[in-house]
Amino acid sequence: MAAPEATAAGPGVPRDAWRVRDIVLLAPKIVLTALLVLAIGDMVVGVLLRYVAVPITDRLDLDPINFFWVEEVGEYSLAWLTMVGAGIGIAERAHFTLHVLTHRLPMAAQRAIHLATHFLIAGFGALAVWYGIQLAIVNSQLTSPALEINLAWLYIAPAVGGALIILYSLGAAFGPMPEPESFDKAGVAAAGND
Amino acid sequence: MMLAATGIVFAVLVAFSVPIVFALGTAAVMGLVLGGYSLEMLASSLVGASQNWILLAIPSFIFAGTVMERCGMSNALVDLARALVGWLRGGLGMSVIVVSYFFSDICGSKMAEVSALGSTLMPPLRRAGYRPEDGASLIAAGTAMGMLVPPAIFMIVIGEVTNVSVVALFLAGFIPAAVIGVCLCTLVAIQAHLLGWPKDTRPSLMFLLRALRDAAVPLVIPLVILGGFYLGAFTATEAGAIVALYSLLAARLYYRNLSWMQILRIAYDSAVLTAVVVFLLAVATIFQYLMGVTGVPLLLGEILRPLESAHWLFLTGVALITMVFGMVLEGLPAAVVLIPVVFPIATRIGINPIHFDIVQTAAVGIGLFLPPMGVGLLMALRFAEVSVGQHAKGYWPYVLALRC
Numbered sequence: 001m002a003a004p005e006a007t008a009a010g011p012g013v014p015r016d017a018w019r020v021r022d023i024v025l026l027a028p029k030i031v032l033t034a035l036l037v038l039a040i041g042d043m044v045v046g047v048l049l050r051y052v053a054v055p056i057t058d059r060l061d062l063d064p065i066n067f068f069w070v071e072e073v074g075e076y077s078l079a080w081l082t083m084v085g086a087g088i089g090i091a092e093r094a095h096f097t098l099h100v101l102t103h104r105l106p107m108a109a110q111r112a113i114h115l116a117t118h119f120l121i122a123g124f125g126a127l128a129v130w131y132g133i134q135l136a137i138v139n140s141q142l143t144s145p146a147l148e149i150n151l152a153w154l155y156i157a158p159a160v161g162g163a164l165i166i167l168y169s170l171g172a173a174f175g176p177m178p179e180p181e182s183f184d185k186a187g188v189a190a191a192g193n194d
Numbered sequence: 195m196m197l198a199a200t201g202i203v204f205a206v207l208v209a210f211s212v213p214i215v216f217a218l219g220t221a222a223v224m225g226l227v228l229g230g231y232s233l234e235m236l237a238s239s240l241v242g243a244s245q246n247w248i249l250l251a252i253p254s255f256i257f258a259g260t261v262m263e264r265c266g267m268s269n270a271l272v273d274l275a276r277a278l279v280g281w282l283r284g285g286l287g288m289s290v291i292v293v294s295y296f297f298s299d300i301c302g303s304k305m306a307e308v309s310a311l312g313s314t315l316m317p318p319l320r321r322a323g324y325r326p327e328d329g330a331s332l333i334a335a336g337t338a339m340g341m342l343v344p345p346a347i348f349m350i351v352i353g354e355v356t357n358v359s360v361v362a363l364f365l366a367g368f369i370p371a372a373v374i375g376v377c378l379c380t381l382v383a384i385q386a387h388l389l390g391w392p393k394d395t396r397p398s399l400m401f402l403l404r405a406l407r408d409a410a411v412p413l414v415i416p417l418v419i420l421g422g423f424y425l426g427a428f429t430a431t432e433a434g435a436i437v438a439l440y441s442l443l444a445a446r447l448y449y450r451n452l453s454w455m456q457i458l459r460i461a462y463d464s465a466v467l468t469a470v471v472v473f474l475l476a477v478a479t480i481f482q483y484l485m486g487v488t489g490v491p492l493l494l495g496e497i498l499r500p501l502e503s504a505h506w507l508f509l510t511g512v513a514l515i516t517m518v519f520g521m522v523l524e525g526l527p528a529a530v531v532l533i534p535v536v537f538p539i540a541t542r543i544g545i546n547p548i549h550f551d552i553v554q555t556a557a558v559g560i561g562l563f564l565p566p567m568g569v570g571l572l573m574a575l576r577f578a579e580v581s582v583g584q585h586a587k588g589y590w591p592y593v594l595a596l597r598c
Contacts, residue, residue: 033458036465040254043435047428074431075245078468081253082244082476085469086215094470095213096527100567102211113210120207121216127223131237154245158237 028084028164035081039074046070068146076144076154083161090121090168093178111177118173121165128162135159197488200225200481214527215474222480229488235480243476247431248354252471254434255345257464258415258441259306264460265441265449267412268310271296274409277402279379280394284386286322290315290332291339291378295371296413298340304525304562304570307337312577322392327585328385330578334563334571335378335592341559342371344419345437348555350430351475352529356537358547360430361423363555366548368420370556377595385591411444471526478530485535495539502543509545512536513557520561521568528558560596565589 049067057064089095102113136159140152200221207217226233262268275289275296282288290311297307311333319329341348344364353360385391397405415437422428428436445452452460485491501508515536519528533554540550562570566582575585 029462032465032469033462036253036257036461036468039250040257040435040438043250043254043431044439047432047435050432051428071247074250075247078250078253078472079241079245081465082469082472083240085466086473089466089470089473090213092466094466095215096470096474097211097213098208098522099211101209117210117212117216120212120220124216124219124223127233127236128240131234132240134234135237135241155237155241157244158240161240 028088032081032084032088035077035084039077039081042070042073042077046074072144072146076147079154080157080160083157084164086161087125087164087168090118090165090172114177115173118169121169122173125162125165125169128158128165130159130162132156132159132162196225196228197485197490199228200484215470215477218474218481218527218531219477222477222484225484225488226480229484231484231487235483239479239483240473240476243479244472246354246472248360248429249350249472249475251345251350251360251431251434252347253464253468254431254438255347255350256467257461258434258437260460260464261438261441261445261452261457262412262415263306263310264456265445265452267444267449268293268297268314270405270408271412272314274405276394277397277405281396282383283393284382284391285393286319287324287328287332287382287386287391288379290319290329291336291375291382294333294336294340295343295375296409296416298337298343298346298371304337304341304346304559305573307340308333308570308573308577311337312574316577322394324391325588326578326580327588328389330571330574330580330585331589331592332382333577334568334574334589335596337570337574338559338563338596339371339374339378341562342367342374342552342556344368345430345433346555347471348525348529348558349551351471351526352533352551352555353430354475355529355534356547356551358551362548363551364419364430365423366552367555370552374556374596378592381591381595411448415440474526475530478534481531482534491535491538494535495542498536498539502539505543505545508540508543509550509553512540513553516554516557517561517564520558521564525558525562528561529554556596560593564593 046067049065049070053065056062102110105113132155136152136156139155140150142151143149144151144154203224204217204221207220208214212220223233223236225231226235271293272289275293276286279285279288279292293315294307294311297310315333316326316329319332320326324332340346344367346367349363349367350360352358353363418436418440419433422433422436442457445457498508498511501511516528516532519532537547537550541547562568563574565571565586571585572582575582578585
């Protein structure tokens with residue numbers, strides 16, 4: 001059997017393995033961006049339908065345009081965006097975090113807290129997966145009023161989000177410790193929504 | 195007992211740098227287990243709270259604000275503010291306050307605002323002879339005031355948490371912000387005379403007209419928002435969609451300085467920030483449920499009873515607590531942890547919900563820029579390259595003006 005080809009990313013790791021890893025890491029980010037575009041695009045379409053299309057159909061006495069689906073598409077995309085983004089937020093260190101004590105401790109203690117924190121987060125993710133699946137099963141007999149899609153598609157979002165939380169928190173747990181400077185940046189960046 | 199345990203777990207986890215949302219989630223899960231409640235509400239709360247039409251305003255305002263900041267709309271606003279008041283003594287300082295008001299109108303993110311104003315205004319402030327700590331004070335105080343100028347993401351969140359119309363909060367914020375702005379400009383004028391701050395040369399009419407023309411593109415946004423709300427034409431969520439579309443068109447067709455790749459990157463960053471905010475709100479609903487069933491509002495009501503005799507005393511007391519929460523926990527966690535507990539007491543003793551929300555919004559704004567650890571202040575100090583200690587001495591008049 002041929003030895004795995006060395007790559008720039010790491011010696012002894014097959015190039016295909018890195019490609020797969022990159023795709024796995026990139027896919028949620030693409031989905032997250034697409035969900036934001038969908039949410040905003042949906043609202044823009046809703047505004048255009050309400051303020052442009054409806055007056056036109058009223059004036060020309062045409063059949064009214066049904067846009068009840070706008071609200072559902074927007075709400076469902078926000079729910080999915082939240083769950084997918086909650087996991088990615090761990091990798092981006094975007095969640096609000098207070099840094100007053102940990103970075104003053106010895107390195108070994110910092111490392112232990114770093115690991116414990118991410119295991120705790122992974123545990124929370126595991127609960128979201130378990131109860132998210134239960135919730136999706138319970139709601140799988142129902143359909144949404146406007147889009148008429150199976151509500152399991154909505155209620156499975158916490159389970160998917162939980163899985164991403166596990167993935168990213170374990171990735172962070174075994175990854176390098178963040179620098180104190182980047183801790184500050186993360187704190188400041190996270191406050192961007194105020 | 196159960197409540198004390200969850201509170202201690204939350205505090206310890208936060209102190210050990212566990213992200214606040216997961217500290218809250220862990221404490222809530224522990225509370226549910228100790229209280230014998232079903233953990234099934236974990237998943238249903240996450241979906242229920244995030245599947246929300248009003249909160250859809252958040253991604254669009256964050257996206258629009260970031261697009262506008264990146265394509266340089268803040269520069270046009272700075273030029274206009276300097277043309278309007280820069281020729282007065284301390285006019286450059288006043289223009290920081292004026293531009294903060296304008297910029298808060300188009301940008302829902304405080305940190306994007308500090309970043310835009312810090313990078314745009316700190317160099318001219320230094321060149322004009324302002325000390326770096328004075329520059330930082332001006333930017334911090336102006337941005338704190340801007341918390342009340344819609345569209346603020348905090349207002350959307352507090353409106354949702356307290357079940358108050360976001361449009362009503364947006365409309366209620368303009369005038370208190372203007373009053374604080376006048377207080378700050380008066381303070382700047384006094385300081386300018388005491389410290390001998392310089393004034394710009396008086397602009398020509400042509401310069402003023404050119405500044406007005408350049409600033410017209412960003413200034414359409416507050417006009418649309420304010421006009422639309424006053425006329426009852428659209429909701430906060432629809433306003434967000436309109437502003438997002440407008441900022442995208444302005445960036446692509448007027449400024450032409452953002453590529454599609456850059457716009458996608460902004461969309462990604464906006465999505466991450468949106469998720470962080472809404473996820474926090476969703477997890478907090480479990481905590482709020484726990485506090486509700488264990489009678490925390492009643493307990494707190496008893497503690498705060500001495501303040502209930504006078505509305506102003508109650509509002510001030512709660513605002514001081516909110517300010518400290520805002521400084522330590524940052525704005526949004528403060529809103530989801532503290533406000534739901536004290537809000538029922540405020541309404542019970544007859545305080546207008548909109549008034550209450552506006553006061554707390556202002557308090558969180560001040561808290562964000564309060565030394566020693568207000569995150570907004572730390573960012574402003576980074577642009578000024580001064581330490582908290584160096585800056586604090588000259589900052590207290592601004593904090594007092596904000597409190598007025």
